[in-house]
Amino acid sequence: MEDETSMEHQLDDHQATPVHVVRRHVSPQTIILRLGTQLNLAKYPTYEVTNAIGVAAGFTAFEVRDVNIKARTLQNLVAATSGRESATQKLAGLRSLTLNGKRLDVTAYVAAEAHHARCVVHGLPKDIPDDQLLSIISIEDRHIVAARRIGQSDTILLTLKGATVPKEVKMGLWLTKTQSFRPRTVQCSICLNIGHRADVCPTAHEFTRCETCGQQFPGSQKPERTAHECEFKCFNCEGPHCARDPQWPKKHQADKLARIAAERRRLRSTPTDSTGPQISQTSQSRPTKPTKNNYQTIRFCRSRTVWRHGAAPLLRLRAASTLLNPAPVR
Known part of the structure; x- marks a missing residue:
């Protein structure tokens, strides 16, 4: 961690008074902001969305220079990256923002670094909130960076320091086994599109689709409770199968590409070991000419x-x- 002292000026009785402010620089962290189904990012200018986030977080002039925000319209979420500790704390604590006079709820969490290990555990009751997960779950001789629930299920995603995945995790008094987290593409159960989850579907209030035939219905109506003729026809590829069929070939291909991309990010961000043996230039032998x-x-x-x-x-x-x-x- 590096400390750098900057200088601000406060006006007091028409006189500029220098005030020293300590800037604490840390390794850049990415904060994911989910705005839920209340907002379709594709329909709003990115400039307005990022400004609304900055106002809600209360960034100072110095923090604004160290924050970069990108809108991921396909996933319908926002990714904010900063190397300043105070800015990342404000982003992680963001719970709501105002856009065009409308108040929107925000779910913020720290994105896992690529070189950290991730695993999942099943069976934790759904009534336990996410802010209590770190106090319940423990692993011997390992530090848990983050813990969050996947959707509304009983599955918990754990992010750990280190490259290896532990075999067992203790949740309260219960010692249970873990499973390696395999990155895969997500598919919405409302609009059936690939790339985002149902809890952030931008068209959830407008319409929903039948998983079997792909027919479109109003957002407040459940297709399975509607008497309509159904034939197997995938909404994405028009093949003779259900749109959420786990054996869908294109879904398998997308999952494979997601795992490859995650592995590439892990290899790029894995810190190099500088404590290994170093070979000096004087000890290196020069290659001779072949006979x-x-x-x-x-x-x-x-x-x-x-x-x-x-x-x-x-x-x-x-x-x-x-x-x-x-x-x-x-």
Whole structure:
């Protein structure tokens, strides 16, 4: 953590008085803001939404410079990133905002870092609020960064420090097993679109669709309670199956891409270990020129490899050339 002292001016009796303010910089954190089904982000200018968030959070002029907000219209949520501790605390504590004179409820939580381990546990009663989860759940010798409920289910998503997933978690007096969290694409049960959940569906008050045939009904009407002719027809691909069929091929492909993207983010953000053995420049040996026989062998192998397998294995051949002619250690 790095402390940096900045200077503000307060006007007192027409005289500028310098006031020293300590800015505490931390590693950038992302706060996810869910506005629920009350707001369709695609229908509002992003500039107005971000300004409303800034006013509701009460950012200072210095905090505004360190906060970046992006609207994810497909997921119907807002992601705010900041490296200033005071700004992230204000964002995480945000519970409501006012947009165009309308008060909107906000659910805010800290997004998990890619190099943190995540797992799920099942069976926790639904009447336990999220703010009590950290006091109930404990893991031996592990620090729980965040805990939140997935939707309205009895499944709890845990974010832990470290790269490994524990086998067991203690919830109160109950010792239960964990399951690894597998990222996958979410599908709305109201509009049947892929990319957002039902609790943030932007069209929940306008209409809902039948999972079997994709027919559209008013938002206050349940399709399963309506007498209508139903035939299997997927709303997304028009195939002869239910829109929420777990065996839907395109859904499997989307889940696979989501897991690949999560793994790439984890590899990019994994901190490097700087405590490992370091090799000084004086101890590194310089490669010597290959002898005539070894040079001919490498040249022959290189030509056959390029002809059969392309130029990709040439890097391994270069390493083989060094191994055939080791340099003397000084």
